[in-house]
Amino acid sequence: MERHSELLKEIQDSPTDVNAIVTRRRKDFTDEFFRYLTLVSETYDGLEDRDGMARLAARCLSAVGAYDKTLEAVENLDAAQAKFDDILNSPSVEVACEKIKSLAKAKELDSSLILLINSAWASAKESTTMRNEVKDIMYRLYKATKSSVKSIAPKEIKLLKYLLNITDPEERFSALATAFSPGNEHEAKDPKALYTTPKELHKWIKIMLDAYLLNKEETDIKEAKKMTQPVVIQRLFILKETIEEEYLAQNSAGTPEKTMDKTESEEL
Structure with a gap:
């Protein structure tokens, strides 16, 4: 309790430095601390003081x-x-390309790595001082990465295409929930249905968006090329936010969070 009180006083003394305080003392901003703030707020009689807390x-x-x-x-x-x-x-270079292929097969060719490789090639291509041999290496790694992404053809991409083609927001998010809830393993499942985890689908949404935003003209990810309609991009971003808020946030925090109604947000 004393530690919570001391932290609260530090914040109240420097209310504009909250970000810096969090950086220094992140481990102290626990669930217990926020419960302590609630208790402190309940001791106030005035609405203004409670609102301030x-x-x-x-x-x-x-x-x-x-x-x-x-x-x-x-x-x-x-x-x-x-x-x-x-x-x-x-x-x-051959071994390097094989490593990229192996990462893709293991589903470890994530969006951050793809962006690093793409950015390395983009920098090499524009450089006037880099040797042609180095540029050739970067280009081959870049092509190997793009080829690997194309060859994976994960079920998550198929699921995304299915979800993005659903025009009704409520139906789309119902389908999303179904994809994350295959039911009891002893129950008969639809052999044509696609099931995945929030983390996996979120990863592939990021890869799709990264590919689209990084280089809309040159990307070899066909699905990214097709995402030229603003409504499709909007749906993809909303799906990403939904997974983060409704599924990933709950898993990391252990408690559900309130989120904006997705049907309403799509209409805005």
């Missing part, structure tokens, strides 16, 4: 969320960089 708690929660997302992005980038370094340290 509620705003402070919301500001802290927002800062914690931003910090965690940034940290996750850095960790993902570090992991992708480690894979890329391993590819570059291969004894030959």
Whole structure:
């Protein structure tokens, strides 16, 4: 309790430095701390004081969320960089390309790594000082990556195409929930139905969006090329947000979070 009180005082003394405080003391922003803020708020008689505490708690929660997302992005980038370094340290280009193919088969050719390889080729292509031999290596790695993504043809891509073709938002999100809930393993399942996990589908949505946003003209991912209609892009972003808020957030926090009605958000 004393630690919570001390942290609250630090925040109240420097309300504009919440982000910096979260960076220094992230481990102290626990569920118990936020429950403590609720208890403190309930001791206030005035609505203005309670409202002020509620705003402070919301500001802290927002800062914690931003910090965690940034940290996750850095960790993902570090992991992708480690894979890329391993590819570059291969004894030959052929071995490097085989590593890319192996990563694809193991479903470890994630969007961060794809972007790293694509960006490396883009930088090499535009460079006026880099030797042609190096450019050739980057180009071959780039082509191997694109070829690997095409050859995977994961069920998640098929599922995405199915979901994006559903025009009714409620029906689409119902189909999404069904894809994540195949039912009891002893029950008879539709052999044509596609099932996956929120994490896997989210990964492939990111890859699709990355491919679309990185290079709409040159991408070899056919599904990304087809996503030229604004409504399709909008649906893809909404699906991504839905999975993050309705499924991934619950799994990481252990408690459900309130989210905007997706039907309403799509109509905006």
